[in-house]
Amino acid sequence: MDSRERLVQAMSELLWERGYADTSPREVRQRSGVGQGSMYHHFPTKRDLALAALERNIADLASASAELDGPGDPLSRVEAHLMRPRDALKGCKVGRMTQDPQVREDPELLALVARAFAEAHSRWARALREAVDAGQFRDDVDPERLAYTLMAVLQGGYVLAIAQQDPGPFEEARRGALDLLRAATRPATTTTHGGRPGADSTRAGPAPTSPTRKSE
Amino acid sequence: MDSRERLVQAMSELLWERGYADTSPREVRQRSGVGQGSMYHHFPTKRDLALAALERNIADLASASAELDGPGDPLSRVEAHLMRPRDALKGCKVGRMTQDPQVREDPELLALVARAFAEAHSRWARALREAVDAGQFRDDVDPERLAYTLMAVLQGGYVLAIAQQDPGPFEEARRGALDLLRAATRPATTTTHGGRPGADSTRAGPAPTSPTRKSE
DNA sequence: GTCTATACGATGATAGAC
């Protein structure tokens, strides 16, 4: 692995762990094992390195959220992506950037973050719209709005988990969102299950796709 | 206003705006107008000042969330607190601390944040439990879990808003949560569904609402 | 590309006079 790659890798990790403002070139050099001269040869400023590292982190995030576009029925994809295993105490590589004062002040860094979230939103919204169109949700569900809600549950779940130093609140927060989502699904053929929603982990079977039209 | 108070006030604002790690004693002095000698007389270290300022910010937050315990029916209190006017682009005074690397590394600062969130959670959960007990929700709603979900929507909504530099995503995220909440309220009249214990309790909440759409 | 040496302002204080 060459120096440039090691620098980007180290900075990507540090952006995740410590953010931008409180990460010094010194830490990057120590973690990467790259010397002073090499570092400033490849990246004239700390900010240039951060740009490259942030792009890397954003690409990671985008590839994870690609499962929203995957095969299977749309509601299952949404539920699966919501409940996908995540390290709550590490938080979101990209979401963290929004809390960094020096990122907020830097239009170029902020624009990358804005773009990443806009793309994530559009993936969530598309899957949700497909679910509505397939009759999996009550047809008064607004997919774009709900997409923001689910993204917020994840981003905010990280905040709660870090505050308590415990992944529990994150897991509960998204589980509660899943419960609510299911309350907004269109009634399936026979809903006689009596327990509280949430005993099962993810629903993978074919959707309750009843093509009945709205009755209001 | 004396020097001590001006210092705490300035630091409280800076913690909110820039966090802890990236706020320097110099900035505090400039904003407060207090001199070097005075500052270190009142607060031997930056951290001591931050402790006082964070306690102040936490108290502010607690007094805001007191409306969850207020008069009125519980579901209305929950909805009102969820939708209370908030400056999305400023974010949460306390939630922001969870993203500050130097706060995360400091057990005492982190403990204050943990305690603040634990208390907020218990207020949300109590109001939600009252709503369930009053028959305002489907009785399979888990109040503690839902409390985390709603807190996460707010905390995460700030992240989305800051990322886009637009309060819109925050407003949509919480509005979507409100829509889902209402989908989980107990229907007004009994459905064709078998008798549930307590299904005859008086309803105090809003109509058997369906989620409202964005373009209502 | 990588190394060592150097620079200069900012950070987070401490010392001691008034």
Added chain:
DNA sequence: GTCTATCATCGTATAGAC
């Protein structure tokens, strides 16, 4: 309590040799 002076270290580079 407040002031000014001083300080060691860090952050963020730049210069120039190899």
